[in-house]
Amino acid sequence: MFKACLALALPSQWWIRGAGFLSGILIGSYNIPGPPVVVYGNSQHWSQEKFKSNLTGFFWVNALLVTIGHGMQHRITTEVFQQYLITIPGLLIGLSTGITLSKSFDPLIFRRVILGILIVLGSQLFKLGMKS
Numbered sequence: 001m002f003k004a005c006l007a008l009a010l011p012s013q014w015w016i017r018g019a020g021f022l023s024g025i026l027i028g029s030y031n032i033p034g035p036p037v038v039v040y041g042n043s044q045h046w047s048q049e050k051f052k053s054n055l056t057g058f059f060w061v062n063a064l065l066v067t068i069g070h071g072m073q074h075r076i077t078t079e080v081f082q083q084y085l086i087t088i089p090g091l092l093i094g095l096s097t098g099i100t101l102s103k104s105f106d107p108l109i110f111r112r113v114i115l116g117i118l119i120v121l122g123s124q125l126f127k128l129g130m131k132s
Contacts, residue, residue: 015040018036019036019039019040020036020037022035022036023035023036023037027062027066030125031066032121032125033062034121035122035125037058038055038114038118041054041055042115047107048105048110051110
């Protein structure tokens with residue numbers, strides 16, 4: 001199954017627009033815009049470094065827009081901000097661990113791990129959708 005997913009190529013510009021559209025729906029509904037963009041990025045056969053940098057840029061811009069949206073709706077309270085500050089040490093530890101591990105990750109294993117995570121996330125979303 002992984003080999004078939006790894007060989008998939010989506011050359012048309014419509015695929016990136018579709019991924020953006022689906023990501024918009026997912027971030028508006030569930031705050032998780034990643035799966036369509038990750039699938040699209042995986043289909044482009046980018047190097048591991050290009051894949052990570054493109055997705056990092058996407059998620060930073062996305063997070064900034066979501067934060068601005070929540071701020072405009074007055075959803076950023078003192079309690080929310082304090083909880084965010086509590087997450088910073090874990091974020092920094094995870095970031096440094098990820099940078100260290102990525103230097104020794106085989107690109108094929110990297111793609112397989114990404115696809116495995118997507119399968120797990122997709123099945124969890126499907127289960128949540130079936131319950132509601």
